[in-house]
Amino acid sequence: MQIKLIAIGKTDSQAIQSLIEEYSKRLNFYIKFEFEIIPDLKNTKSLSEATQKEKEGEMILKKLVPSDDLILLDERGKSYSSVDFSEFLQKKMNSGLKQLIFVIGGPYGFSDELYSRANGKLSISKMTFSHQMIRPFFIEQLYRGFTILRNEPYHHE
Numbered sequence: 001m002q003i004k005l006i007a008i009g010k011t012d013s014q015a016i017q018s019l020i021e022e023y024s025k026r027l028n029f030y031i032k033f034e035f036e037i038i039p040d041l042k043n044t045k046s047l048s049e050a051t052q053k054e055k056e057g058e059m060i061l062k063k064l065v066p067s068d069d070l071i072l073l074d075e076r077g078k079s080y081s082s083v084d085f086s087e088f089l090q091k092k093m094n095s096g097l098k099q100l101i102f103v104i105g106g107p108y109g110f111s112d113e114l115y116s117r118a119n120g121k122l123s124i125s126k127m128t129f130s131h132q133m134i135r136p137f138f139i140e141q142l143y144r145g146f147t148i149l150r151n152e153p154y155h156h157e
Contacts, residue, residue: 001093002032007104008056009040011132019136023143030146049108057111060103069100070118072110077121082155086145104134
């Protein structure tokens, strides 16, 4: 199985980018991982929220193939502990899935079309974080999940 994280817009913060690179590198020891950034839309001030979500959704949908399992990182999604999330990952791997894709949406969330295509929604926290901060948090949780599955000492209960 391969895991891909798709996000809208690049990260300007070098500190955040360093964390993303560090945990992506660690994660690739366990599984093939890719982080793909879709460029920000241009002239968003002239677009309604609905139009912006629709256009971002179209760009995300172009990146998918029918066999992809798509999970949206959404505040209304299912919450997991780190151990439960590792079990979720194990079930996905056991299912014979080729590619598991997680998506961090734009500032207004996801289009209806993307919600319809999604196989699930996952909430990172009940708190709201910037779209920039979620990136290293989520990649670290992927890494943590694989260390839990391997019974490695990274995670402490």
